[in-house]
Amino acid sequence: MPHGFGCDQIRELIAQYQQDDDVMASSFLTTILLVTTDRTLHDDVIQLLKSLGCKAIYLLTQPLVPKGPFFYSSEGIFRAARLYADTEEAFTLSTSAVSSKEYNRYQTVNASAYGATTLCIAVPSRLYATTKPLAGMRVAVKDVFHLNGVRTTCGNRAYGKLCGPWDVSSAAVQKVLDLGGIVVGKTKTAEFAGSQEVIGDWADYSYAFNARADGYIRCTGSSTGSASAVTAYSWVDIGLGSDAGGSVRDPAVAHGIYGFRPSHDGSLERNTPALCDSKGPHTWAEIYGLGMIDFGQHWLDACHTRTQTFRPLRLLVINEYASDRDDVQKIFDAFVSKLSKWLDVKTTSISLESMWQSTKPDSVPAAESFAAYFSRCFMEVLASDYWSSTARFRDDYKQQFGATPYVCKVTQWLWDFGSSITTDQRQQAITRVGVHNAWFNQQVLGGGDECILLIPRYDLNYRDEYLPPPEQREFFGFDSNLHATFAGLPHLIMPIGQSTFNSVISHREEVFPVSMGIIGSKGTDIGLLRMVEDFLISTGLPTGVLTGKTAFLYHE
Known part of the structure; x- marks a missing residue:
């Protein structure tokens, strides 16, 4: 003092x-x-x-x-830390820097708080903050990223058993450390960042909880624990996740928090298991004005931030993505109207299928709809890569332990499907992705930075639902996430309100979050985030969300 x-x-x-x-x-x-x-x-x-x-x-x-x-x-x-009980079971382990001088190397913290029955997370004081840009910011890291000195499990016990503590941090994590951020723990992930959706899919680790509503809405995945931690705990500022087809964006919707998938060029993230994500690092943020903007402008790569100031000249809404709930659509329409008025620009509604039929490339069969033409692209590329990129893991495990590593049924289906994809099938899928990107950027977004696409989103599925076996599920199709996934575009999920439903758990009226997806042109990342923040501040709307049962104090 x-x-x-x-x-x-x-x-x-x-x-x-x-x-x-x-x-x-x-x-x-x-x-x-x-x-x-x-x-x-x-x-x-x-x-x-x-x-x-x-x-x-x-x-x-x-x-x-x-x-x-x-x-x-x-x-x-020695520096002091406070132990918080992980009541939502979001973390796989608690971490702390080895010392204040050795900030690049971490260790696992094994400690319990009095009366706690779950894992406890050691959180250091914010008063130790240095002059670095992210000083004192507490970050929860998805357990598919390496943290120097700590084991990575990728949500699979066999992988954690095979690989000891790593002597390097993934590039996305290292940037956090270099900028002064503090990693308080590793968070749960769907196995190998895959497609586990409900309790029955999770075999090696327990499924994290979603604090919203009655406490039993599903978390989705694959950045499951990061979303759970940001939603439940005020002592977590940012969650780091990964996202290929929606692994950050879908949980952001389910939890009513901000989730951002930056622009990308498809390159692999350095010092990160290739089996986890082929599209680079992505972020969670709880407090938008104090979290994502602050974090994003320093953490995002230079290639993501060429547009620092951004104001679209047109807002676009696609009819096929309208919500199946009237209350959700009403909240979305009202929010879009406010944004349109603030920007002083027009909102345009289009039919994706109609535009596709009138402007699709000559190489596409005349009768081929948009949904049919692109329905298998994502899964064929993803599952093929998923299978091939885990080959070394399977071989090394069998060589060391003389057995085949256990994986959950969803992962096994993805492996089986991926192994059946021929080189020609994979190349055809990649070619169709290229067709989508050229067409979407030119015909839908207009070929420049003047347009953003707006999409209503919500999720009211329960964590304990019984789903068919993986081989009987419908993994194919096209959803709104895939536009940004295919074309490498920035995609922001932002909470815009909340509505009510009758809970089958609590048998009372509960509140669930309503979100909006915003897709912009490549490279407009920081400009897009700043535009949204400026809008919220200018119109007196909340620039962040609450932790706990509700995202906002009010509902429609």
């Missing part, structure tokens, strides 16, 4: 510390370290500190430690 001012300033400083930081507690005031050039203290200062419970005061003439709570022992001075 710095010294050199009166009692009123000391009271204000302590109050500010306790307000800004959830680790700082009154019990830390029993021993106070004052950094001062004075050799003595005024009696009124001593009496004030005594009244606050201080039993020992130490004076230092040199600032040996930064501000914040610390523990002292014969071994030295």
Whole structure:
């Protein structure tokens, strides 16, 4: 604690510390370290500190430690952390930096809080923040990214057993560390970032909970734990996830939080298991104005941020993506109307199928609909890569343990399907992806930065639903996520309101979140985020969401 001012300033400083930081507690005031050039203290200062419970005061003439709570022992001075119970079962493990000087290397924290029956996460004080851009920001990392010094499981016990702690961090995680962010833990993921949707699909690790509504709405996946943690805990600022077909965006919808998939060029993320994601890193954010904008403008790559300021000249709505719930569509329409008025631009509605029929390339058969032409592209490419990229894992596991590694039934189906895809089938699917990208960018978005696509979204499925076996499910088709997936476009999921439903769990009326997807042109990432933030601030709408049962204080 710095010294050199009166009692009123000391009271204000302590109050500010306790307000800004959830680790700082009154019990830390029993021993106070004052950094001062004075050799003595005024009696009124001593009496004030005594009244606050201080039993020992130490004076230092040199600032040996930064501000914040610390523990002292014969071994030295150590930073304090607060243990939070992971009540929603979002994390696989708790982590902390080995030391304040060795911020690049982490260790697993094995500790329990009194009365907790779940994993506990050690959260450091925000008062230790440095001058780095993301200093003090607490980040939960999906367990498909490597963290130096910590084991990666990819949601599969066999993978975690085969691979010990890693001596390198994935590029996306390393950038967080370099910018001053703090990784508080690894979060649960669908196995190998796959397609597990309900409790029955999860075999190796328990399915995380969604804190919204009655507590039993499904989390979806695959960035399951990251979404769960951001939704439930105010002590998590950002969740890092991965997204190929919707692994960040779908859970963002289900939890009523902001989720962002940046522009990408399809290149692999460095020092990340290729089996997890072929489309690069993507983010979760809880508090939009204080989280995603702050985080995004520093963390996103230069190739994602060429457009710093962005105002579209046209808002586009596709009729085929209209909601099947009137209340959701009403909230969406009202929000789009406000955005249109604020931007002073026109909203255009189109039929995707009609536009496809009138403008599709000559190479496409005349009778081929948009939905039919692109229905198998994503799964054929994804499953083929999923199978081939896990070959080394299967071989290494069998060589080391003399057995085939266990995977859940959904993963096994993806492997079986992927192994059946021929080279020609995969190439044809990739060719069709290219057809989509050229057509969508030119015909739908208009070939420039002047248009954004808006889509209503919600999810009211339950976590304990019984689904058919994977081989009987319908994995093929085309949904709104795939436009951005195929073309590498920035795609933001933002909560825009909430409505009510009659819960079969609580047998009362509950509130569920309503979201909107926004797809822009490649490279407009930061401009798009800033535009949304400017709109929310200018119109007096919430720039963030709440943790817990409801995303907002109000509902329609």
